[in-house]
Amino acid sequence: xxxxxxxxxxxxxxxxxxxxxxxxxxxxxxxxxxxxxxxxxxxxxxxxxxxxxxxxxxxxxxxxxxxxxxxxxxxxxxxxxxxxxxxxxxxxxxxxxxxxxxxxxxxxxxxxxxxxxxxxxxxxxxxxxxxxxxxxxxxxxxxxxxxxxxxxxxxxxxxxxxxxxxxxxxxxxxxxxxxxxxxxxxxxxxxxxxxxxxxxxxxxxxxxxxxxxxxxxxxxxxxxxxxxxxxxxxxxxxxxxxxxxxxxxxxxxxxxxxxxxxxxxxxxxxxxxxxxxxx
Amino acid sequence: xxxxxxxxxxxxxxxxxxxxxxxxxxxxxxxxxxxxxxxxxxxxxxxxxxxxxxxxxxxxxxxxxxxxxxxxxxxxxxxxxxxxxxxxxxxxxxxxxxxxxxxxxxxxxxxxxxxxxxxxxxxxxxxxxx
Numbered sequence: 001x002x003x004x005x006x007x008x009x010x011x012x013x014x015x016x017x018x019x020x021x022x023x024x025x026x027x028x029x030x031x032x033x034x035x036x037x038x039x040x041x042x043x044x045x046x047x048x049x050x051x052x053x054x055x056x057x058x059x060x061x062x063x064x065x066x067x068x069x070x071x072x073x074x075x076x077x078x079x080x081x082x083x084x085x086x087x088x089x090x091x092x093x094x095x096x097x098x099x100x101x102x103x104x105x106x107x108x109x110x111x112x113x114x115x116x117x118x119x120x121x122x123x124x125x126x127x128x129x130x131x132x133x134x135x136x137x138x139x140x141x142x143x144x145x146x147x148x149x150x151x152x153x154x155x156x157x158x159x160x161x162x163x164x165x166x167x168x169x170x171x172x173x174x175x176x177x178x179x180x181x182x183x184x185x186x187x188x189x190x191x192x193x194x195x196x197x198x199x200x201x202x203x204x205x206x207x208x209x210x211x212x213x214x215x216x217x218x219x220x221x222x223x224x225x226x227x228x229x230x231x232x233x234x235x236x237x238x239x240x241x242x243x244x245x246x247x248x249x250x251x252x253x254x255x256x257x258x259x260x261x262x263x264x265x266x267x268x269x270x271x272x273x274x275x276x277x278x279x
Numbered sequence: 280x281x282x283x284x285x286x287x288x289x290x291x292x293x294x295x296x297x298x299x300x301x302x303x304x305x306x307x308x309x310x311x312x313x314x315x316x317x318x319x320x321x322x323x324x325x326x327x328x329x330x331x332x333x334x335x336x337x338x339x340x341x342x343x344x345x346x347x348x349x350x351x352x353x354x355x356x357x358x359x360x361x362x363x364x365x366x367x368x369x370x371x372x373x374x375x376x377x378x379x380x381x382x383x384x385x386x387x388x389x390x391x392x393x394x395x396x397x398x399x400x401x402x403x404x405x406x407x408x409x
Contacts, residue, residue: 148291
């Protein structure tokens with residue numbers, strides 16, 4: 001029974017850790033999008049991508065005299081019992097000369113995953129033979145697409161009857177005030193039709209709509225459930241020449257309510273006047 | 280310093296924001312003023328944590344009555360005879376940014392970087408480790 005409790009507690013901690021990492025990934029992605037825009041701002045769309053690759057980092061740093069100046073905790077070097085102050089004598093029986101240290105490090109970096117290797121070190125007056133196995137790590141393939149143009153989309157629905165081209169807008173462009181527990185969101189669907197998430201605003205003929213919204217709540221106290229959360233529907237009556245600013249209202253007292261994502265609701269946090277005409 | 284690219288981008292965004300922000304402010308719904316009370320924030324998590332803990336114990340107790348297969352025997356039976364535990368899978372880096380920085384520091388040593396440069400890199404290293 002105790003074992004089961006430990007497993008459950010560990011699982012919930014792991015889940016929290018995964019979600020924290022996703023939040024961190026989003027933060028890095030935002031920073032990367034800004035940096036990419038700055039670098040190639042004149043382009044309407046910036047796409048950066050790389051294939052997956054692996055590398056071997058053994059976790060020790062050597063100075064020019066081949067002396068170990070740092071051993072990272074938990075690394076292969078640490079597992080091999082390498083110590084700060086050790087002087088590397090050879091790698092896989094190939095002598096290491098300080099003037100050709102780069103060659104020795106190239107040998108080390110060229111080793112393949114799961115390949116055993118040995119390092120001879122001088123520690124004080126003694127020499128030691130340290131053995132280890134290469135544990136390569138992976139960088140997943142990735143693609144960063146940054147959109148610098150913000151074309152306003154007009155969402156036409158078959159059920160929509162436009163009268164005199166009267167229209168309004170829904171928008172997630174402005175960041176709502178976090179101090180009021182309002183967070184950004186994105187629009188996923190309008191009347192059941194999936195829309196381009198990259199678009200921050202949509203022109204809609206004056207009518208009633210069901211807008212599918214996802215939250216982007218960045219709140220450390222929030223414990224989300226795992227997996228992708230379903231969108232929440234916001235029912236809206238669009239009046240002519242009005243812009244409805246949509247956000248995610250964080251319901252603090254329900255922050256542990258994973259079931260049905262009770263911790264948030266899509267809301268219109270502000271309505272502004274803005275002239276609108278359908279194309 | 281702002282580059283030409285950045286200036287162009289700034290201009291583009293300013294135009295968009297100017298168009299979006301035309302005649303701002305009409306109405307704010309009630310939700311904006313409804314802030315949770317501080318006392319609630321402090322007390323509720325304790326209640327919820329206690330309730331969650333009790334639920335976990337209850338669920339585990341209930342699960343303990345269900346028939347459970349002998350997992351150790353199942354695992355042994357499923358392992359192919361040829362598989363070896365020595366072949367470890369390739370994993371994602373535990374701390375990629377630290378890996379990159381350590382590579383930079385190693386390069387700095389190889390290229391005879393100045394003490395000031397090395398000191399700066401080690402300061403970054405310490406910040407990433409903490």
